[in-house]
Amino acid sequence: MKKIFLFLVMAFLFTACAEDCYNAPLPIVFEFVNSNDENLIANGTLTVYSIQDENNVSLQLTKTDDNKVILEKVGAYNGTKNYTFYSSFKVFDFSIQSSEFKGGCDGYQINKLTFTGVDIDVTDEKGYYKIVLE
Numbered sequence: 327m328k329k330i331f332l333f334l335v336m337a338f339l340f341t342a343c344a345e346d347c348y349n350a351p352l353p354i355v356f357e358f359v360n361s362n363d364e365n366l367i368a369n370g371t372l373t374v375y376s377i378q379d380e381n382n383v384s385l386q387l388t389k390t391d392d393n394k395v396i397l398e399k400v401g402a403y404n405g406t407k408n409y410t411f412y413s414s415f416k417v418f419d420f421s422i423q424s425s426e427f428k429g430g431c432d433g434y435q436i437n438k439l440t441f442t443g444v445d446i447d448v449t450d451e452k453g454y455y456k457i458v459l460e
Contacts (some may be wrong), residue, residue, distance in 0.1 A: 349433030351401030351424060355454035357394045363409045366459060367393040375413040385409070394454055401436040450458055 358366040366372035377385045386398035401424040420441045427433035448459040
């Protein structure tokens with residue numbers, strides 16, 4: 327009986343000391359289109375673009391195979407941060423509000439994305455934001 331008890335205690339300690347886990351915020355994905363719903367990256371209209379945070383630090387952007395843009399490593403903070411999108415024919419601002427993840431693991435979640443100060447049409451599609459740039 328003593329050996330079984332010792333085995334259970336050891337098993338509990340090893341499972342309780344499992345590796346730490348971390349939930350990274352879900353990525354933010356943009357698709358840039360014109361008023362005819364044509365993808366501006368695919369048709370060659372949008373070739374140079376960048377996004378900077380409020381401290382003028384450029385974000386890492388990844389272009390997907392279907393000509394969308396993934397914002398890398400955003401949302402891992404508590405609060406709101408402001409960003410600016412730059413291109414040759416349109417500049418706009420947006421903010422990302424994030425908070426700590428409430429679950430079994432550490433991490434952050436993006437709560438809200440807000441576009442400000444521009445007249446652009448933004449649609450929250452399933453898994454990405456479609457932005458009409460003219």
